[in-house]
Amino acid sequence: AQSVTQPDIHITVSEGASLELRCNYSYGATPYLFWYVQSPGQGLQLLLKYFSGDTLVQGIKGFEAEFKRSQSSFNLRKPSVHWSDAAEYFCAVGPYGGATNKLIFGTGTLLAVQP
Amino acid sequence: DAGVTQSPTHLIKTRGQQVTLRCSPKSGHDTVSWYQQALGQGPQFIFQYYEEEERQRGNFPDRFSGHQFPNYSSELNVNALLLGDSALYLCASSLWLAGETQYFGPGTRLLVL
Numbered sequence: 001a002q003s004v005t006q007p008d009i010h011i012t013v014s015e016g017a018s019l020e021l022r023c024n025y026s027y028g029a030t031p032y033l034f035w036y037v038q039s040p041g042q043g044l045q046l047l048l049k050y051f052s053g054d055t056l057v058q059g060i061k062g063f064e065a066e067f068k069r070s071q072s073s074f075n076l077r078k079p080s081v082h083w084s085d086a087a088e089y090f091c092a093v094g095p096y097g098g099a100t101n102k103l104i105f106g107t108g109t110l111l112a113v114q115p
Numbered sequence: 116d117a118g119v120t121q122s123p124t125h126l127i128k129t130r131g132q133q134v135t136l137r138c139s140p141k142s143g144h145d146t147v148s149w150y151q152q153a154l155g156q157g158p159q160f161i162f163q164y165y166e167e168e169e170r171q172r173g174n175f176p177d178r179f180s181g182h183q184f185p186n187y188s189s190e191l192n193v194n195a196l197l198l199g200d201s202a203l204y205l206c207a208s209s210l211w212l213a214g215e216t217q218y219f220g221p222g223t224r225l226l227v228l
Contacts (some may be wrong), residue, residue: 004157033213042159043119043205043219051214090157094214101213102148102171105157 004091006106014114015080020108021076023091031093033074034103035065038088047089050074055107061085086113117142119208121221123141127226128196136191136223140208147189148217149181152203164189193225201227 005024013019025031032051036044048059055067065076074091088110092103128134136139140147146165150158160173164183166212183189193200203224207217 034216036219041221041224043221044207046216047220049216092157101146101159101209101215101217102160102163102173103150103207103217104160105150107155107157 002093002104004093004104004106006089006091006109007035008109009107011114012045012112012114015083016080019078019081019085021089021091021111023074023076023106024064025074025091025093027072027093030069031095032101033065033067034092035059035063035074035076035104036092036110038090040087044090047076053101077109081111081113083113083115086111090097119206119218121204121206121220121223122168123223124221125224125226127228129203130196130198132196132227133192134225136193136204136206136225138189138191138206138208138220140187140189140206141218144208144218145170145187145209146209146211146215147183147187148207148209149189149191150205150207151175152205152222154202158205161191196227198227201225 003026010089034049035047050057088108091106122137148163149161152158163171167183178194180192203222205222206220209217210217
């Protein structure tokens with residue numbers, strides 16, 4: 001079955017510290033991979049996406065993610081967290097090929113940033 | 116360029132009632148997907164519309180139905196509301212191609228009492 005696992009429900013980091021949010025997926029083939037961020041009461045904003053090619057993907061707001069096929073992982077990283085990064089982060093997968101782009105989301109990781 | 120818009124922003128209904136939520140896609144997009152996000156959960160795919168037809172459906176009962184209009188806007192209808200239908204309903208638009216980025220609207224918060 002297709003699924004996305006985000007093992008960390010809640011993470012707290014200090015402002016200026018580095019961040020890594022974990023994402024593991026189960027999929028029949030190489031999927032498209034996405035990270036979205038959701039601020040309280042808001043919709044989802046795309047941070048970055050991976051389709052193919054270079055396994056290290058750069059996104060907006062200084063985020064990056066690395067696709068590791070052998071580990072079925074797509075972890076999100078940021079070298080120095082800002083207070084404005086406090087939000088909920090969702091990893092998602094979509095089908096590679098075909099004519100549909102249904103997304104399967106993880107349950108999210110809530111990030112708190114300490115001053 | 117307006118992004119994805121949804122209306123209303125909030126809605127309160129009682130059990131058994133029916134509700135209609137609306138979505139206007141981002142300019143240039145032809146595909147609309149609907150997701151349900153329960154409190155503390157990730158979004159769950161409801162269905163997707165392209166060329167005014169439902170193209171794919173998630174694991175939701177027939178009480179959930181939709182429509183896409185010639186201008187690509189879409190409606191989500193839910194009949195016989197249950198308490199468990201309380202959630203944030205997100206609309207996403209994209210082009211009709213696998214892997215195309217889906218852009219999300221701000222959502223409609225539905226509360227069923």
